Amino acid sequence: MIKFVDVSKTYPNGVQALKNVNLEIHDGEFVGIIGLSGAGKSTLLRSINKMISITSGQLYIDDVEISSIKGAELRLLRRSIGMIFQSFNLVKRMSVFNNVLTGRVAYHPTFKTVFGLFPKEDKLMALESLDTMGILEKAFTRADQLSGGQQQRVALARALTQRPKLILADEPVASLDPITTVQVMDDFHRINKNFGITVVANMHHVDLALKYATRIIGIKDGEVVYDGPSAHISDDTLVSIYGRSLRHDEVLGE
Amino acid sequence: MNRAEEALKRKPKRWVMNLIFFVAMIVAIVFSFSGSKINWSRFRSIGHSLRVMLAGFADLQWDFFFGTGIFQFKEGVVYLTLVTLAIAFIGTFIGAVLAIPFGFLASQNIVGKHVARIGEAILVIIRVFPEIILALILVKGFGMNALTGVLTIGLHSIGMLGKLFAEAIDNMDKSPLEALDAVGANIWQKIRYGVIPQVAADISSITLYRLDINVRSATVLGIIGAGGLGASLILAAESWSWNILGTILLAIVVMVLVVDVISSYLRGKLV
Numbered sequence: 001m002i003k004f005v006d007v008s009k010t011y012p013n014g015v016q017a018l019k020n021v022n023l024e025i026h027d028g029e030f031v032g033i034i035g036l037s038g039a040g041k042s043t044l045l046r047s048i049n050k051m052i053s054i055t056s057g058q059l060y061i062d063d064v065e066i067s068s069i070k071g072a073e074l075r076l077l078r079r080s081i082g083m084i085f086q087s088f089n090l091v092k093r094m095s096v097f098n099n100v101l102t103g104r105v106a107y108h109p110t111f112k113t114v115f116g117l118f119p120k121e122d123k124l125m126a127l128e129s130l131d132t133m134g135i136l137e138k139a140f141t142r143a144d145q146l147s148g149g150q151q152q153r154v155a156l157a158r159a160l161t162q163r164p165k166l167i168l169a170d171e172p173v174a175s176l177d178p179i180t181t182v183q184v185m186d187d188f189h190r191i192n193k194n195f196g197i198t199v200v201a202n203m204h205h206v207d208l209a210l211k212y213a214t215r216i217i218g219i220k221d222g223e224v225v226y227d228g229p230s231a232h233i234s235d236d237t238l239v240s241i242y243g244r245s246l247r248h249d250e251v252l253g254e
Numbered sequence: 255m256n257r258a259e260e261a262l263k264r265k266p267k268r269w270v271m272n273l274i275f276f277v278a279m280i281v282a283i284v285f286s287f288s289g290s291k292i293n294w295s296r297f298r299s300i301g302h303s304l305r306v307m308l309a310g311f312a313d314l315q316w317d318f319f320f321g322t323g324i325f326q327f328k329e330g331v332v333y334l335t336l337v338t339l340a341i342a343f344i345g346t347f348i349g350a351v352l353a354i355p356f357g358f359l360a361s362q363n364i365v366g367k368h369v370a371r372i373g374e375a376i377l378v379i380i381r382v383f384p385e386i387i388l389a390l391i392l393v394k395g396f397g398m399n400a401l402t403g404v405l406t407i408g409l410h411s412i413g414m415l416g417k418l419f420a421e422a423i424d425n426m427d428k429s430p431l432e433a434l435d436a437v438g439a440n441i442w443q444k445i446r447y448g449v450i451p452q453v454a455a456d457i458s459s460i461t462l463y464r465l466d467i468n469v470r471s472a473t474v475l476g477i478i479g480a481g482g483l484g485a486s487l488i489l490a491a492e493s494w495s496w497n498i499l500g501t502i503l504l505a506i507v508v509m510v511l512v513v514d515v516i517s518s519y520l521r522g523k524l525v
Contacts, residue, residue: 049436079438089433094451102447106438114446155433162437 001026002048002166002200007057009043009222017043018054019222027165030192031200032213032230035241040222041202045168048200049081050074061166079106082159082197084169088151092144096135096154099143100126103161122161129157133187149180156187160195167191169201173208181205185212206238206246310496311503319501331483331505338482339509341400342465342472345407349468350461353412357419357457364423364449373420381413389475400481407468407475415464422456423449455524462517469513473506 002025009018017040025031033041046052047059050066059066066077082103090099104122105113112118130136133153138146143154152172159167169188173181189212192199203209209216210230218226218241225240226233239245319331358364360373389406396402431448439447476484483502490499 051432051436075438075440077438078436081436083433083436085429085433087429089429091430091448091451092427093455094447098447098451102434102439102443103437105434105443105447106440110440110442113443116446158433158437 003060005058032209035219082164082167086171090143097139103158129160166198311500313497341403342468346465348408349411353415356416360420361423377416385410398479403480426452
């Protein structure tokens with residue numbers, strides 16, 4: 001469970017990205033965060049694995065307050081949280097298999113990982129994750145040989161190999177074409193349903209958020225202006241998030 | 255008066271500066287020549303000298319080349335060439351290994367802006383120190399042998415290699431480091447899985463290029479006694495043994511060409 005208590009974030013340049021955010025996200029949820037660019041979606045998401053540190057309030061993950069942890073303790077927290085990025089963030093000159101295997105580095109002592117000594121179970125875990133994502137046959141090709149959609153699946157396999165209880169996705173489909181977008185979103189849905197992994201995703205395609213997420217959090221100027229089931233979202237709600245009503249084509253986001 | 259004529263009037267007049275620059279050049283050239291005592295009579299015999307030299311070069315000493323005959327040197331050219339190559343190879347290897355930590359130390363990506371400046375400053379000092387002077391100092395400590403050549407090349411290579419390694423590290427894609435942070439990797443794991451896979455090909459390519467340069471350096475360093483071909487080269491020139499000098503030059507040309515072709519081929523295979 002993730003719990004935000006009066007969380008605020010002010011950047012050094014004075015921008016207040018989050019204002020007194022109070023939230024509870026339960027295990028197994030699929031949460032879509034929507035809002036305009038610069039509304040604070042990314043800050044909210046990245047504060048959960050402390051890629052960004054909050055400036056006030058408390059943030060609990062499974063009842064552990066994380067705003068004060070650092071070093072080894074922080075790395076232990078992060079290994080239990082998968083993260084997906086807009087630009088995939090793979091090492092392009094490394095094989096798909098090795099990219100996925102990096103999901104295991106935080107489970108082993110430094111010297112073993114530096115010499116590439118992973119136990120056989122870890123290697124099998126990496127290959128099973130690739131199989132789950134349907135790209136097992138690409139395991140030993142270089143990551144830069146793959147299409148965008150395939151690279152995002154490799155990133156998902158890397159996250160799965162961490163054996164996470166939670167996956168954070170920061171604009172996971174923003175650089176993919178519409179068809180690949182649907183395939184990758186289906187993958188997220190499958191991971192959420194089959195493995196019970198909580199998914200929290202930032203999305204700027206409103207229709208995708210409404211279709212895949214079970215719960216929507218709408219953010220405007222750093223404040224949560226909507227938090228509820230995606231089925232109940234109305235045009236008025238979208239007005240409060242985006243400042244004006246969205247035309248049909250804008251909701252589709254294509 | 256139309257706009258074009260007005261614009262022409264505003265054209266900056268540079269002729270004064272140009273004239274000053276031109277006069278200064280003439281003065282510098284005249285001054286430089288006045289200091290050197292040129293022996294003009296030498297110009298009359300230069301044709302003859304060149305003919306003698308070229309005739310000597312054509313008279314290649316194959317016994318000396320393969321080291322099968324006895325001249326004033328104990329070893330043949332092939333052996334000495336291999337010594338020169340070995341000096342360049344080991345020197346480059348040592349230089350590259352030592353340059354890696356310096357490269358990291360001078361990379362803003364790894365150590366941040368301020369420490370990187372210190373790292374860069376160290377590399378600049380190494381680079382500006384002339385190789386031949388480094389060799390002259392080392393030869394006093396280690397003697398007239400191959401070790402001096404290896405150390406000179408190794409130490410001097412750090413300057414350029416460290417700088418280029420740092421550039422390779424700074425130019426790489428930083429996004430995988432973010433992903434490694436998110437999986438809970440520590441700094442060593444980030445270097446091993448985020449940095450090295452990205453820069454390994456660049457570092458190998460830069461090192462091969464430096465090997466090219468070092469093969470030439472190793473020949474020249476031999477002249478001041480740092481092992482290999484150079485010592486024989488200077489002895490042959492001092493004693494006017496053009497046939498021996500020509501034989502050595504042939505070996506140098508072949509060696510440089512071969513190393514150049516091999517390193518270009520290998521660098522093409524990388525990336």
